[in-house]
Structure formats: structure tokens, C-alpha cells
Amino acid sequence: MPLLPFLLFVLISSFTPGPNNFMAMSFATKYGLKKTLKFCIGVGLGFFTLISLCSIFNHLLLKIMPSIKTPLTILGVSYMLYLAFKTIKDNGTDDKKNDSNEKKNLFVIGFLVQFINPKGILYGVTVVSSFIHPYYNSYIIYFIYALFLGFVGIVSSCSWSLFGTIFQKLLDKYRSLFNIIMALLLVYSAISIIIH
Numbered sequence: 001m002p003l004l005p006f007l008l009f010v011l012i013s014s015f016t017p018g019p020n021n022f023m024a025m026s027f028a029t030k031y032g033l034k035k036t037l038k039f040c041i042g043v044g045l046g047f048f049t050l051i052s053l054c055s056i057f058n059h060l061l062l063k064i065m066p067s068i069k070t071p072l073t074i075l076g077v078s079y080m081l082y083l084a085f086k087t088i089k090d091n092g093t094d095d096k097k098n099d100s101n102e103k104k105n106l107f108v109i110g111f112l113v114q115f116i117n118p119k120g121i122l123y124g125v126t127v128v129s130s131f132i133h134p135y136y137n138s139y140i141i142y143f144i145y146a147l148f149l150g151f152v153g154i155v156s157s158c159s160w161s162l163f164g165t166i167f168q169k170l171l172d173k174y175r176s177l178f179n180i181i182m183a184l185l186l187v188y189s190a191i192s193i194i195i196h
Contacts, residue, residue, distance in 0.1 A: 001135040009131070010149065013123050014156040019083070019113065020120070022185050024157035026087060027106060028164030029171045029178070035106065036164075040157040042110020047124075048150030050114050054124040055142035058133055075116045077190040084183040084190070090175075110157070119192075 015021070020043050028036040114120050132145050164171065171178045 001131055006127075006131040010127065010152055013127075014152045015159065017185060018119060019117055019186065020110075020153070020157050021160040022182055023083065023109075023113070024160040025164035026182050028161035029168050030090070031106075032168075033161055033165040036161045037158070039106040039110040040154050040161055042107040042112075043114065043157045044110075044150040044154030046111040046114030046150075047120070047153035048146050049111075050120060050124045051128065051146040051149045052142065054121075054128040055132060055146060056139075058125070058128050077118075077194060079113070079116055081187065081190055084186040087179050087183040087186065090179055 024036060024039060024043070027039050127149065128142075128145075132142065136142070136145075
């Protein structure tokens, strides 16, 4: 396997702005790093599961991808636009019940968002079909790569969470501007999914 292209693809895909990273930074700004770690671990476990499924069902996924791409795109884009709307409306004083429920569900949100994110699914199919399947034919190797990519998912979302935590006071001071920028970035992510 060409290791450098693989690592570049994984790092660029994982650490560049996208829904997982924007959400991690936003949650960290809102709840702090410690509580957002649940989301980050959910992202990692979601990526691990997604890569495992892509490794096992790669040939089937490549065949059915054209038929499921549109519904996944609609669902993923709708969710991102919903998050953008919610982000713009957030004034830092959400009612306690919704705030508490969201905090409890950060792990679940992090895990499940991987399965409605067409970019993430395409990432999984691409990394498996381009870098793993052509060179390996072992479920143990697939498992090891899935663990590695899940770990990269945790590290990338934790990095963005850390950024949100470090600049929390500054971001709180300019919450409206920050929320508008985060919402616009989510809208940009949604549009980029539609265009690609």
C-alpha cells in the first residue's frame, strides 16, 4: 500500500473543516471539552463501524451506492441545515431540558451522524476501495485499519473541540458572529455535499 498517499488522504479528509469538526467545536464552546469528549468518542466509534462495514461490504456498497446516494445526500444535507438553523438561533441561554438532553446524547449524536453524512460514507468507501482492499484480503487487517481510522476520527474531533474550548471566552463574547460563521460553514458543507 502506498503509505504516504493513504496518510495524506486520511489526515486531510479528517482534519479539514466538516460537519463532525464544526459540531465538535460548537459543542465544546457550549459544554466544555470534558462533556464534548462523549461526542468525539461517538465520532470515532461511528467511523470505526462505518469503515468496518465498508471493508466487509465494499463490493456491495460500490454497486448500491448510486441508488442510496440521493436519499443519503438529502438526509445528510437536511440534518446539516437543521444544525445550521439551530446554531444561528442559539443565544447561549437554551432551556435547561433541551440542553440537558443534548448533553446526554452527545455520544449518540457523534456515532449516528456518521451514517447520515454522505461525505463520511464516501470517505469510507474511498479509503477502503482505494487503499485497503487492493492490498489486503484479511478481516484482521480490515479491523486494524478500522481501529486506526476510528482513532483518527477521535483525534480530529478532539482537536476541534480543544480549539473551541481554548477560545471559549472569546467565542462567548462574539457568540452571534461565531454562530453565524458556524452556521455558514455547515451550510457550505451541505452545499459541497450536493455539488460533489
